[in-house]
Structures are given as C-alpha cells and as structure tokens.
Amino acid sequence: MLKENLAQVEKNIELACKKAGRDRSEVTLIAVSKTKPVEMLQEIYNEGIRDFGENKVQELDQKMPVMPEDIKWHMIGHLQRNKVKYIAGKVALIHSVDTYRLAEEINIQAKKKNVIIPILIEVNIAQEESKFGTSKEDAILLVEEISKLENVRIKGLMTIAPNVSDPEENRLYFRGIKQLSVDIRNKNIDNVSMDILSMGMTGDYMVAIEEGATMVRVGTGIFGERNYNK
Numbered sequence: 001m002l003k004e005n006l007a008q009v010e011k012n013i014e015l016a017c018k019k020a021g022r023d024r025s026e027v028t029l030i031a032v033s034k035t036k037p038v039e040m041l042q043e044i045y046n047e048g049i050r051d052f053g054e055n056k057v058q059e060l061d062q063k064m065p066v067m068p069e070d071i072k073w074h075m076i077g078h079l080q081r082n083k084v085k086y087i088a089g090k091v092a093l094i095h096s097v098d099t100y101r102l103a104e105e106i107n108i109q110a111k112k113k114n115v116i117i118p119i120l121i122e123v124n125i126a127q128e129e130s131k132f133g134t135s136k137e138d139a140i141l142l143v144e145e146i147s148k149l150e151n152v153r154i155k156g157l158m159t160i161a162p163n164v165s166d167p168e169e170n171r172l173y174f175r176g177i178k179q180l181s182v183d184i185r186n187k188n189i190d191n192v193s194m195d196i197l198s199m200g201m202t203g204d205y206m207v208a209i210e211e212g213a214t215m216v217r218v219g220t221g222i223f224g225e226r227n228y229n230k
C-alpha cells in the first residue's frame, strides 16, 4: 500500500518537474509521518526516503531514537520556546520560525550545544487567522533581525497554503512566496540564503513545484488519512 502511494507521489513530482522544466533533484520529498507508527515510517525508509516531517516535539522525541540514524528530521509544526531544547541539534531543519523570540531561544540552545541550527521563516501567505506565520509585509524585517543571531541560519521560507479543493487556487500564493524569497535574496543579507522553499502538501504539491518549491511536505498522500481519535 505505502509503496504504491509513494510511487504515485514520486510520479507526480516527476511530472510537475517536467512541466516546469525543472530537474527532479531540485525537489526534496519530505514524508510527513505525524500520528503514524514507526513501522510505517520504516516501510517508507526502506523505499529510500530519508526526510521525515513531524509537527510535535514529543513525537519526534519518541521516533528519533528508534529509527535509523541517517534520517533527516524536519520540525514542521508550531514550536513552543520551552520545547526548543529537546530538538536543538537533533533535527535537520526547523521550518516553522515566525517570531524573533523563538529564533532567539533557538540561538541560545544552539550556542549551548555548540551547533549552528538551520531554519526557515514561516509566512502566512493567505493571512489566515487559524495559521501561524509572519505576514508577507513583516517577513523582510524579521529576516533582518534574525540574521544577526550567531547560531541560527536562515535557509529560506515555508508556507502552509489554504486548504482548498482545487490546487490552482493556491498557485498565486505559491508564486507570491517565491517572489518574496527573490526579494529577500536580492537584499544580500549576511548569513541569509533563500535556497529552500518549503511549500506544497498532499492537495497542492504539484502546483507548488511548478511555482518553485524545493521541499514538498506530503503526509496523507503517502501514509493515508490521519486518525486523531486513537
């Protein structure tokens, strides 16, 4: 089952890359495994996937020690400052930084562990009240501020587009994030690169790739629906 799902997602990614004239190697597939048991993660790992996304510190804490060491773990969910210490130095990338205060805490924990922590700035592109993320307008200032923290490195932007039935509805949002990343790159801010654009989920990852995504976060499309009532 999972193998077939993954094959389908992979096929779609290749199609979207082809349509956009992009090389497949430009896009990293992150398997979003939140709520799913490690047996399922292992199955996907055995198919060659090395990037996994989780949205809870507690779940990361449980899964990381029992899964193979060469996995790159991505923290994609809202992160509370008091939990940063549990994942600092252990995850490959924190996608969900949207305040200076959070970045400051990441910097403190990174210093303690003598590491540099790569992060993305989460942008609430459609200004949905239910979602975290800085506004497009505030993003540049936030990037400039955070860039001064010695032990964090901004690598790009992340966004969660609205939940829509037709992915085309999100195309302009994705395009807007891409443009924002170009604007930020053109400012040549020290310690800031805009190489990563984390956007696109099960419902809209093909459109996101066409608009420049370099990381897509796919959960349901690989692992099936999530059951939160268990």
Ligand SMILES: *Cc1c(COP(=O)(O)O)cnc(C)c1O
Residues within 6 Å of the ligand: 032, 034, 055, 076, 077, 160, 201, 202, 203, 217, 218, 219, 220, 221
């Ligand atoms: C759950 C989640 C995803 C994956 O969502 P699907 O629609 O299941 O692909 C992607 N990104 C974030 C931030 C998530 O929390």
